[in-house]
Amino acid sequence: DTAVSQTPKYLVTQMGNDKSIKCEQNLGHDTMYWYKQDSKKFLKIMFSYNNKELIINETVPNRFSPKSPDKAHLNLHINSLELGDSAVYFCASSQDHRDLEAFFGQGTRLTVV
Amino acid sequence: QKEVEQDPGPLSVPEGAIVSLNCTYSNSAFQYFMWYRQYSRKGPELLMYTYSSGNKEDGRFTAQVDKSSKYISLFIRDSQPSDSATYLCAIPSNTGKLIFGQGTTLQVKP
Numbered sequence: 001d002t003a004v005s006q007t008p009k010y011l012v013t014q015m016g017n018d019k020s021i022k023c024e025q026n027l028g029h030d031t032m033y034w035y036k037q038d039s040k041k042f043l044k045i046m047f048s049y050n051n052k053e054l055i056i057n058e059t060v061p062n063r064f065s066p067k068s069p070d071k072a073h074l075n076l077h078i079n080s081l082e083l084g085d086s087a088v089y090f091c092a093s094s095q096d097h098r099d100l101e102a103f104f105g106q107g108t109r110l111t112v113v
Numbered sequence: 114q115k116e117v118e119q120d121p122g123p124l125s126v127p128e129g130a131i132v133s134l135n136c137t138y139s140n141s142a143f144q145y146f147m148w149y150r151q152y153s154r155k156g157p158e159l160l161m162y163t164y165s166s167g168n169k170e171d172g173r174f175t176a177q178v179d180k181s182s183k184y185i186s187l188f189i190r191d192s193q194p195s196d197s198a199t200y201l202c203a204i205p206s207n208t209g210k211l212i213f214g215q216g217t218t219l220q221v222k223p
Contacts, residue, residue, distance in 0.1 A: 040215060041218070048209070056209065058210075101162075104156030107156055
């Protein structure tokens with residue numbers, strides 16, 4: 001029974017397209033995150049939601065828009081995809097925004113061609 | 114200067130070796146220090162964390178913090194091929210976000 005699940009696992013798309021990645025957690029956690037991991041394995045936070053409210057919004061292009069319909073779900077929509085958006089995107093959750101331990105999903109490998 | 118810096122490796126050792134993985138950080142206010150392990154094509158998972166200075170041991174793994182040098186280490190004793198993974202140090206900032214090092218890729222050869 002997967003704790004944090006993301007779909008799709010792989011996504012290959014052309015430049016200029018719009019795509020969404022979905023994330024769900026069944027841990028009962030209040031806080032969810034989106035991270036981006038580049039080709040050099042550097043992992044950086046993009047957004048954080050606590051109980052459906054945005055609490056962290058790093059310097060991310062406006063083309064990226066997160067949406068949390070409820071505290072168990074956090075989706076990421078990306079408009080006008082660019083080559084530089086190619087990366088692995090990880091969803092994660094934690095008990096609350098003060099909790100140290102984040103539980104990560106398996107990642108969505110996005111390739112923009 | 115990055116807030117958290119980590120040598121990306123790769124690091125290759127024979128089975129049974131002692132492995133030392135290290136990170137440096139810039140903000141002396143940081144109090145918690147974490148190590149995540151990431152297997153290939155998987156998400157990171159928390160391995161262990163320490164608070165302030167000192168050592169913490171968990172089986173074959175020892176985390177060490179030297180706040181005076183702003184240096185954190187993870188030691189793996191009797192390394193096994195199953196330890197082959199990328200190890201990321203992570204430090205929670207005072208704004209609640211985790212700041213990750215670049216990760217060190219470790220390969221333990223049988």
